[in-house]
Amino acid sequence: MKKIIIFIFAFLPFFVFAQENSSNLEDELFGGEEDTLISAEETRSDSKSNLKFKADLEKASLTLEAKKLRIGGSLSSSMGINYAWEDPYSKKDDYLKSFKDGKGTFNTNLNGSLFFDARPVEDLKLYGKFLFGFPFEKSLSGALTVPKGTLSSNEIVIPVTVNGAVNIKIQELYTDFSVKDIAFFRFGKHAVKWGTGYFYSPADVINISRIDPQDPTADREGGLSLRTHIIIPKTQHNIWLYLLPPGQGDGFDPKYTAGAAKGEFVIGNWELGLGGWYKYKKAPRLVTTLSGSIAGKVAVFGEGVFAWGSDYTYYETDMTPAPEKSKPFFQATLGGSYSNDDTHTSIALQYFYNGFGYSNTDAAVNILDQAKNPALLFNAAFREKVQNVLAMGNIGQHYIAFNLSQNKLGTDKLSLNLFQQFAVSELEGFSKLTLNWKIYKFASMSTGPSFSYPLSSKSKTKGGIGYTLSFRLGGGTF
Secondary structure, eight states, X not given: OHHHHHHHHHHGGGSOOOOOOOOSGGGTTTOTTOOOBOOHHHHTOOOGGGOBOTTOHHHHTOOOOSSEEEEEEEEEEEEEEEEEEESOSSOOSOHHHHHHTSEEEEEEEEEEEEEEEEEOSTTEEEEEEEEEEEEEEEEEEEEEEEOTTTSSSSOEEEXXXXXEEEEEEEEEEEEEEEETTTEEEEEEEOOOOOOOOSSOOTTOOSOSSOOBTTBTTSOOOOOEEEEEEEEOTTSSOEEEEEEEOOOGGGTTOGGGOEEXXXXXXXXXXXXXXXXXXXXXXXXXXXXXXXXXXXXXXXXXXXXXXXXXXXXXXXXXXXXXXXXXXXXXXXXXXXXXXXXXXXXXXXXXXXXXXXXXXXXXXXXXXXXXXXXXSGGGGGXXXXXXXXXXXXXXXXXXXXXXXXEEEEOOSSSTTEEEEEEEEEETTTTEEEEEEEEEXXXXXXXXXEEEEEEEEESSTTOOOOOEEXXXXXXXXXXXXX
């Protein structure tokens, strides 16, 4: 198995492609690190000029328009119901009662965003984006520690939840400036687009949040950094440098300042990316990506990551910790996408090998199952185990995701989407089918079932069946 993994990592650059998650006004000047996007029209053409390589010279050298301020935002509003039937596949004496015991929830979605884009002088940009929504007050969780001898002979840790904090978040806040249209700088909190993956992106080593495979185009959250973008003159090659200051969790200690660098090189219709990330007492990582297309029709994308050691804490079957600091780890992903305007169909498929995950997930799944018992969460040591497992995101090693969209079903008002994921190491599958109906301009409906299920009799999951019905009511951008 190790030889196969090394083979995939070594030859991954010859099979990979980037896909773009474009943002709107925030990347007008310096473009961010958008990856190559091939539109439906471009995939039908073999012309090299149709490929829009990121951060090309013309885009990056645009000067900022002075004395201009733009303010905008968005509002998404919907409501609906969800129904969840847990453990539907095991043998039961009364299936009707089991179905009625399922849990229903009424979901209200009222989320907004506001941004400002200020250009007080030429070659200077100030940008901020703020998120808020319902519920308008959020809960803050923490722990109250009662010292030993106060109430008992042992120290007591009591989880505490407090309501009342305003539900508002600073998504981005940064400034852009440039030097002679060669070096472009960005300082502040902003997302970094290193990876090329659609459902999974192991090369995205800087952002705070991960991609949600069920919502892969959602904005990700980045941290605070100083980014330097250097264009190699008379080429489409680019160099990206990052300085990431230590945060509150590091005690703002200078030795925890992190650094990252990435070079992107255009070779014909392909774009090669090579980069690295380092932080004191953290596992250093090397990253490789390549982007292109097959016959100008099928976009292929992928990434490879090498790390020496892992920052995660692993657990044996008896729940004893087993950190891994002195061995190599690999991650690799490979996928493709295709769209056809004539049939109104689009397809995306991706495989992800997560070398940081468990080959046998029994220990991690056992910890998460026990966390369903609220009494155990009073134990600080157990809470730490749960947090360590959740920090991994993907606890297994092998994942496959697939999405099929039919954007027109006889009429433009109807569309159908199928999402499929296999967590191979966890022996669990997930399927979701969604029918969308555009009732009229300002209202639409989405509905459909979802199924999670074991892939083997050895699986620890019991699975579940869900059903969702929701209505979008107004909303939009301005």
